[in-house]
Amino acid sequence: xxxxxxxxxxxxxxxxxxxxxxxxxxxxxxxxxxxxxxxxxxxxxxxxxxxxxxxxxxxxxxxxxxxxxxxxxxxxxxxxxxxxxxxxxxxxxxxxxxxxxxxxxxxxxxxxxxxxxxxxxxxxxxxxxxxxxxxxxxxxxxxxxxxxxxxxxxxxxxxxxxxxxxxxxxxxxxxxxxxxxxxxxxxxxxxxxxxxxxxxxxxx
Amino acid sequence: xxxxxxxxxxxxxxxxxxxxxxxxxxxxxxxxxxxxxxxxxxxxxxxxxxxxxxxxxxxxxxxxxxxxxxxxxxxxxxxxxxxxxxxxxxxxxxxxxxxxxxxxxxxxxxxxxxxxxxxxxxxxxxxxxxxxxxxxxxxxxxxxxxxxxxxxxxxxxxxxxxxxxxxxxxxxxxxxxxxxxxxxxxxxxxxxxxxxxxxxxxxxxxxxxxxxxxxxxxxxxxxxxxxxxxxxxxxxxxxxxxxxxxxxxxxxxxxxxxxxxxxxxxxxxxxxxxxxxxxxxxxxxxxxxxxxxxxxxxxxxxxxxxxxxxxxxxxxxxxxxxxxxxxxxxxxxxxxxxxxxxxxxxxxxxxxxxxxxxxxxxxxxxxxxxxxxxxxxxxxxxxxxxxx
Numbered sequence: 001x002x003x004x005x006x007x008x009x010x011x012x013x014x015x016x017x018x019x020x021x022x023x024x025x026x027x028x029x030x031x032x033x034x035x036x037x038x039x040x041x042x043x044x045x046x047x048x049x050x051x052x053x054x055x056x057x058x059x060x061x062x063x064x065x066x067x068x069x070x071x072x073x074x075x076x077x078x079x080x081x082x083x084x085x086x087x088x089x090x091x092x093x094x095x096x097x098x099x100x101x102x103x104x105x106x107x108x109x110x111x112x113x114x115x116x117x118x119x120x121x122x123x124x125x126x127x128x129x130x131x132x133x134x135x136x137x138x139x140x141x142x143x144x145x146x147x148x149x150x151x152x153x154x155x156x157x158x159x160x161x162x163x164x165x166x167x168x169x170x171x172x173x174x175x176x177x178x179x180x181x182x183x184x185x186x187x188x189x190x191x192x193x194x195x196x197x198x199x200x201x202x203x204x
Numbered sequence: 205x206x207x208x209x210x211x212x213x214x215x216x217x218x219x220x221x222x223x224x225x226x227x228x229x230x231x232x233x234x235x236x237x238x239x240x241x242x243x244x245x246x247x248x249x250x251x252x253x254x255x256x257x258x259x260x261x262x263x264x265x266x267x268x269x270x271x272x273x274x275x276x277x278x279x280x281x282x283x284x285x286x287x288x289x290x291x292x293x294x295x296x297x298x299x300x301x302x303x304x305x306x307x308x309x310x311x312x313x314x315x316x317x318x319x320x321x322x323x324x325x326x327x328x329x330x331x332x333x334x335x336x337x338x339x340x341x342x343x344x345x346x347x348x349x350x351x352x353x354x355x356x357x358x359x360x361x362x363x364x365x366x367x368x369x370x371x372x373x374x375x376x377x378x379x380x381x382x383x384x385x386x387x388x389x390x391x392x393x394x395x396x397x398x399x400x401x402x403x404x405x406x407x408x409x410x411x412x413x414x415x416x417x418x419x420x421x422x423x424x425x426x427x428x429x430x431x432x433x434x435x436x437x438x439x440x441x442x443x444x445x446x447x448x449x450x451x452x453x454x455x456x457x458x459x460x461x462x463x464x465x466x467x468x469x470x471x472x473x474x475x476x477x478x479x480x481x482x483x484x485x486x487x488x489x490x491x492x493x494x495x496x497x498x499x500x501x502x503x504x505x506x507x508x509x510x511x512x513x514x515x516x517x518x519x520x521x522x523x524x525x526x527x528x529x530x531x532x533x534x535x536x537x538x539x540x541x542x543x544x545x546x547x548x549x550x551x552x553x554x555x556x557x558x559x560x561x562x563x564x565x566x567x568x569x570x571x572x573x574x575x576x577x578x579x580x581x582x583x584x585x586x587x588x589x590x591x592x
Contacts, residue, residue, distance in 0.1 A: 114519035117534060121536065
């Protein structure tokens, strides 16, 4: 496809300007008019043709100068673009490095955040349990109360023992007294029986 | 997928919330009715099928379309070079996808199809794991190993195939979870027979069986700092085993803690992940973060759906389960993002963090459809790979 259009283009250009465009044509015309001038007849015609040739020549020189300037300009533009290109490449490389650096920082920050969240999670669980100092204080208080109460219990038990012993003594003394009274009664009964039997023996 | 579309209609059977066992002890999955048998088995299964008699499609295409409809992808694993992803489905097939081709800038539709698919097991492939040279796949009772270097060629044969010593030879329990222990170069298997078996990868002998669970084991996790394994099972406990002595170190009964127990879902532990000091587990009970040393639940993640896969990633916890989304949680219990995938519920997540292929660093999620979703950035689903 490219080859066909190239042919088309070449054909069209050849048809349109047979000798070449613009400057080429001018140089060809210059050569033709120089030959015509050499073969010219009258002085005036020759002079006007000479003027025309000079003007054509200056036009050619002018366009030549223009082309040279354009060429210089293009070269300088190229250098400028090269410089800009290099600058941009450097800044791209710099940006790549910064990106890598930032990625490392992100990883670090994520690790830190993970640690913080783990800490928070554990802290929440720990908060549910009561403070150690308070628990120790409560334990102390309870211990003291326990001691106090056991002290009281001991006292009460001692008192109870004492009363029991006293009651025991009382009861045993009562029993002894009872025994003694019973013994005495028996003795007195026996004596009365003896006296009664002695009296019945003495009567008849 | 357009083959089955205009020509066959199907009413989908009822879904199974919370899973149910079809035969024996199986993993909890949401499955439609069982896929129809070969050829004329269209009346099998729980749905109805109408084929409009306009143009009779070949039986094979309808069969294939139905297979795609009922496919569940149970497991995934990334190759050691990081450029390939293996996915195992419920028909026993393993498909190898080329991640580097699918992620490249000239990816076409064909790059999202598997590079090669082969039938690995008779039953479903429940678990896949990769060592630095082999792909290990486990299904109903056996573990097979395939060479990653050979796997892309057609007609690949397994390097070896073993099955752990089961007590009774009548029932062949499935292997639900595989775990590599690189320090001892051994493989831990756990599944339907309620024990963890440890197999030495060099000699292929089964060294130890850790007994203690009373129901089948769903998932395993390895604690890096101390050589301990955690196993989560259907009986609701997470047990920690010391690998050096083979003894059970600790039992955590998750369902007894009121903060996380959800008796309406059951007490099964579907997913486990550990970070040496912390552990996340979920399933029947709510997804909870535990502090392992004190065995206390610290954060309960407020999600109703039971989760089937969970993993730690940087400072986030990623989880997926019933429901089409991949959930991203912060350790404080906040939901950071919920990114929907293309399957209606997800069964496995895989993070490709292989250092050899940093350009293929993606999260892939697969579940009860024939598609594997690829997330290049955790915020959105980039595209889906399809099983065929």
